[in-house]
Amino acid sequence: MKNKGTIPWTPSQTGFELKRKASFSQMYNEDDEQGAARTAPGIYSADGAHPTNEKIWKLMATYLKSDVPSLQTSIVNHIEYTLACTRFSFAEESAFRATALSVRDRLIESYNDTNLFFHETDCKRGYYLSMEFLLGRYLQNAIMSLDLEDNYRDAVMDLGYSLESLYEQEADPALGNGGLGRLAACFLDSMATLNLPCWGYGLRYTYGIFEQVIKDGRQIEIPDFWLSYVNPFEVIRPDVVYAVRFYGSLKASSSAEGNDRAEWTGGTLVAAVAYDNIIPGFDSFNCINLRLWKSEPSREFDFDAFNQGRYADALREKEWAESLTAVLYPNDNTDAGKELRLRQQYFFTCASLQDILRRFKRTKGRSWDELPDKICVQLNDTHPSLAIPEMIRLLVDVEGLEWSHAWNLTRRCFNYTNHTIMSEALEKWSADMMGHVLPRHLQIINRINFEFLESVAAKWGWDSPSISRMSIYEEGTVKKIRMANLCVIGSNRVNGVAAIHSEIVKKDVFPDLYAWFSQNGEPHKFINCTNGVTPRRWIHIANRDLSLLMSQWLGSDEWLKELSLLQGLVNHKDNPRLQAQWLEVKQKNKRSLARWVKENTGVDLDEHSLFDIQVKRIHEYKRQLMNALYVIHRYLSIKAMTSKERAKVVPRSVLVGGKAAPGYFTAKTIIKLFNNISKVVNQDKEIDGLLKVVFLPNYNVSNAQVIIPASDLSEHISTAGTEASGTSNMKFVMNGGLIIGTMDGANVEIREECGPETMFIFGAFEHEIDLVRQQVRSGIYPIDSRLEKVFSAIKGGMFSLNDMAAQREFDVIVDNLLRNGNGVCSDHYLVCHDFPSYCDAQGQVDEVYKDRPKWLSLSIQAAACSGKFSTDRTIAEYAAKIWNLKPMERPAPGLASVCRTPSKEALVSPLTNSPATNSISKGSPAPTVGDVPNHIQKCSK
Numbered sequence: 001m002k003n004k005g006t007i008p009w010t011p012s013q014t015g016f017e018l019k020r021k022a023s024f025s026q027m028y029n030e031d032d033e034q035g036a037a038r039t040a041p042g043i044y045s046a047d048g049a050h051p052t053n054e055k056i057w058k059l060m061a062t063y064l065k066s067d068v069p070s071l072q073t074s075i076v077n078h079i080e081y082t083l084a085c086t087r088f089s090f091a092e093e094s095a096f097r098a099t100a101l102s103v104r105d106r107l108i109e110s111y112n113d114t115n116l117f118f119h120e121t122d123c124k125r126g127y128y129l130s131m132e133f134l135l136g137r138y139l140q141n142a143i144m145s146l147d148l149e150d151n152y153r154d155a156v157m158d159l160g161y162s163l164e165s166l167y168e169q170e171a172d173p174a175l176g177n178g179g180l181g182r183l184a185a186c187f188l189d190s191m192a193t194l195n196l197p198c199w200g201y202g203l204r205y206t207y208g209i210f211e212q213v214i215k216d217g218r219q220i221e222i223p224d225f226w227l228s229y230v231n232p233f234e235v236i237r238p239d240v241v242y243a244v245r246f247y248g249s250l251k252a253s254s255s256a257e258g259n260d261r262a263e264w265t266g267g268t269l270v271a272a273v274a275y276d277n278i279i280p281g282f283d284s285f286n287c288i289n290l291r292l293w294k295s296e297p298s299r300e301f302d303f304d305a306f307n308q309g310r311y312a313d314a315l316r317e318k319e320w321a322e323s324l325t326a327v328l329y330p331n332d333n334t335d336a337g338k339e340l341r342l343r344q345q346y347f348f349t350c351a352s353l354q355d356i357l358r359r360f361k362r363t364k365g366r367s368w369d370e371l372p373d374k375i376c377v378q379l380n381d382t383h384p385s386l387a388i389p390e391m392i393r394l395l396v397d398v399e400g401l402e403w404s405h406a407w408n409l410t411r412r413c414f415n416y417t418n419h420t421i422m423s424e425a426l427e428k429w430s431a432d433m434m435g436h437v438l439p440r441h442l443q444i445i446n447r448i449n450f451e452f453l454e455s456v457a458a459k460w461g462w463d464s465p466s467i468s469r470m471s472i473y474e475e476g477t478v479k480k481i482r483m484a485n486l487c488v489i490g491s492n493r494v495n496g497v498a499a500i501h502s503e504i505v506k507k508d509v510f511p512d513l514y515a516w517f518s519q520n521g522e523p524h525k526f527i528n529c530t531n532g533v534t535p536r537r538w539i540h541i542a543n544r545d546l547s548l549l550m551s552q553w554l555g556s557d558e559w560l561k562e563l564s565l566l567q568g569l570v571n572h573k574d575n576p577r578l579q580a581q582w583l584e585v586k587q588k589n590k591r592s593l594a595r596w597v598k599e600n601t602g603v604d605l606d607e608h609s610l611f612d613i614q615v616k617r618i619h620e621y622k623r624q625l626m627n628a629l630y631v632i633h634r635y636l637s638i639k640a641m642t643s644k645e646r647a648k649v650v651p652r653s654v655l656v657g658g659k660a661a662p663g664y665f666t667a668k669t670i671i672k673l674f675n676n677i678s679k680v681v682n683q684d685k686e687i688d689g690l691l692k693v694v695f696l697p698n699y700n701v702s703n704a705q706v707i708i709p710a711s712d713l714s715e716h717i718s719t720a721g722t723e724a725s726g727t728s729n730m731k732f733v734m735n736g737g738l739i740i741g742t743m744d745g746a747n748v749e750i751r752e753e754c755g756p757e758t759m760f761i762f763g764a765f766e767h768e769i770d771l772v773r774q775q776v777r778s779g780i781y782p783i784d785s786r787l788e789k790v791f792s793a794i795k796g797g798m799f800s801l802n803d804m805a806a807q808r809e810f811d812v813i814v815d816n817l818l819r820n821g822n823g824v825c826s827d828h829y830l831v832c833h834d835f836p837s838y839c840d841a842q843g844q845v846d847e848v849y850k851d852r853p854k855w856l857s858l859s860i861q862a863a864a865c866s867g868k869f870s871t872d873r874t875i876a877e878y879a880a881k882i883w884n885l886k887p888m889e890r891p892a893p894g895l896a897s898v899c900r901t902p903s904k905e906a907l908v909s910p911l912t913n914s915p916a917t918n919s920i921s922k923g924s925p926a927p928t929v930g931d932v933p934n935h936i937q938k939c940s941k
């Protein structure tokens with residue numbers, strides 16, 4: 001992401017102060033040699049475990065300073081002492097790494113002190129378990145969050161580098177597939193910013209999502225070895241290691257309650273090693289953690305095998321262990337169903353839960369009954385669902401609790417978010433495979449299921465048809481375990497990710513479970529928490545000019561923490577001055593994207609054309625195909641026009657990007673179709689300037705930061721009821737792009753918030769879909785004449801580029817859309833049905849775009865009303881409705897002239913203002929946001 005060119009408004013030049021409460025640039029005193037004072041261990045705790053080593057104490061009594069010379073010293077120190085480069089000659093990549101390490105130093109201090117605060121106040125903790133975190137680049141976000149942009153810019157400039165070009169050096173950590181993983185990353189940002197005592201847990205894949213290269217119009221997958229230059233931000237924890245077992249055998253051991261305890265022995269042990277990634281809050285001194293696990297062999301070599309000359313055998317175990325976290329499964333909204341994936345999932349949940357329980361047990365005198373008051377765990381989709389039986393295993397087999405006690409505690413700790421209604425994504429594991437890989441877990445799942453069904457049968461009878469649908473097991477030739485049912489039964493709350501989706505979850509995905517729990521004591525189990533995105537990354541970093549413009553008109557940048565404040569812009573939406581500035585920012589962003597497109601595809605774009613963008617994973621339900629068909633229609637229409645008619649056409653650049661799962665043939669054909677359309681259209685001199693089509697390669701977070709701010713129009717056109725929420729729709733709107741879309745996912749709520757006039761809505765409604773499909777099956781399915789022409793153009797070879805294989809694939813796609821009737825609905829996603837209304841909506845887009853003041857007014861209105869879609873709102877809802885978690889803002893560090901001191905009288909509890917030896921009695925109030933302890937003492941210099 002680059003911020004090149006002129007920035008329309010510079011706060012400092014106009015005497016405008018953007019003040020942050022948590023500014024690390026203020027953590028030193030110009031006249032003082034020292035940085036701000038750090039907080040003493042024991043200061044918040046009930047039992048006051050004070051430091052004993054005064055020497056260490058004194059050596060580390062203050063924070064690192066972050067003035068320009070201090071940053072420079074820090075950077076060159078890392079250049080020489082960490083990277084072993086010479087200070088006088090180092091490459092830009094080394095400059096990036098050294099800068100990153102200097103940032104990490106500062107993050108570590110805050111992170112340690114935040115942890116100390118959480119630990120000593122013994123607050124309840126939230127854990128977000130996700131197999132995916134699509135973090136995007138780290139450096140800029142960290143420097144921005146620490147409020148050190150100016151200092152770092154000056155510091156590196158003086159060393160001969162531009163901060164922006166250092167940002168470009170960073171690999172994009174892409175440990176996720178799409179929306180679900182990016183949501184998890186936005187959530188972490190908001191958890192830290194809201195000062196919630198939360199941590200994320202995930203896997204440290206050696207290879208993230210593949211890099212997409214387009215060759216001859218087709219997607220080629222290149223492994224993403226993102227660690228080739230190491231990750232300077234992570235902190236390896238060789239001392240935080242857990243053993244994870246696979247396979248093996250079971251021996252029942254006796255207990256008062258019978259056979260509920262088991263001894264699981266043998267099999268293969270793998271080590272899980274922790275890698276910490278510090279997540280800074282914005283305008284807060286809190287830093288939280290994303291702990292990622294890497295798999296390693298439990299012992300390096302099998303020396304016996306090695307000594308007997310079986311070198312390959314000796315290495316096999318190592319390879320086997322390391323393969324666990326080697327690659328992210330590149331599937332989106334589909335279930336891989338492979339044993340390696342099951343092992344990854346177990347490895348992840350086993351290590352995370354051991355870590356969570358270890359932290360819980362660290363406080364002396366704990367009772368297990370406190371567990372649900374001290375921890376809550378969010379399962380990001382079913383991927384971490386083995387955490388439920390794993391918790392029971394740890395409590396029963398390791399900690400010795402009775403089954404019913406363990407089950408009761410477990411159910412109250414877990415919560416499950418459903419992210420999709422695609423049946424192919426609802427994970428089901430073969431019971432045989434589970435029994436082989438995780439014999440104890442199969443046993444535990446059996447018992448959970450049996451007891452649950454027994455309770456249902458007691459009320460509804462064993463012959464109720466609901467029983468088989470509610471069962472965790474799906475009977476059939478291969479008996480399967482429905483992980484989603486396990487999640488619902490084993491969780492306290494179940495949520496969907498947009499209002500419409502949460503309703504579908506209740507009525508279509510889990511209707512029987514919903515009915516059961518509603519009628520049997522858990523009426524509030526199923527809830528909704530609409531997704532969001534973080535405005536820090538998606539406006540302030542991705543679109544700095546817009547961010548500044550918003551602050552300028554609102555008179556403050558408070559909106560970055562309270563996005564609803566953007567509402568204040570609505571009053572100005574028709575102000576010509578704001579409109580002119582708004583347009584200028586948009587044009588500049590379009591120019592940047594045009595440059596990016598030229599560099600990456602060679603295509604020249606007209607920056608004054610309407611930029612129409614659809615970027616997301618390629619999937620039939622998202623209907624990129626319908627977009628392609630419309631582009632062909634538009635192309636054919638322009639070709640058929642007289643020059644007079646052409647003069648009225650709004651020039652368009654249609655940009656489409658996204659990765660297809662490597663094994664998803666149809667999705668890959670759609671990419672090929674777009675690329676062929678692009679070739680044909682862009683080379684056609686006759687329509688030059690009126691239409692351009694580009695496939696944007698390798699869509700990822702960094703590229704999204706360039707792409708999204710440049711859109712005039714973005715496409716969110718899934719068949720109603722299929723897209724759980726979508727989150728890019730929110731990002732586009734915040735950046736002043738209007739939406740063409742269906743009444744699906746979060747589009748529905750965006751329309752509610754921003755006003756129907758800001759969206760171009762079309763297509764069947766969710767409640768109509770079943771009926772339409774029924775009609776299609778019975779043969780009532782007229783094909784629009786415009787679409788017929790498009791089909792004949794494709795079938796006639798207009799886009800084959802003489803590639804017969806491609807032509808056959810395109811034919812199959814068209815044939816499938818047309819194979820309906822006689823009980824068949826092959827156009828499952830109803831492309832043909834929605835096509836005419838889609839064309840009409842596109843026509844309205846052109847009309848509104850011609851009236852530029854009107855378009856700008858709508859664009860400002862939409863962005864101004866997007867406040868609901870900040871993850872700050874989403875996470876505050878999770879905290880209140882699901883986790884029952886309170887903010888725990890760590891007190892602001894003292895200024896340089898004060899220092900921490902371990903002397904008794906100085907140690908005053910932040911909660912009571914009384915000496916810290918006072919214990920925190922149960923029920924004492926948690927510190928509220930803004931409470932600053934009175935523990936900082938003046939140094940007698």
Ligand code: NBG
Pocket residue numbers: 178179180181183332333381419420425497531723724725726727745
């Ligand atoms: C995706 C949905 C999106 C949604 C994100 C985040 C999965 C399984 N689901 O619509 O398709 O926005 O989750 O909730 O990736």
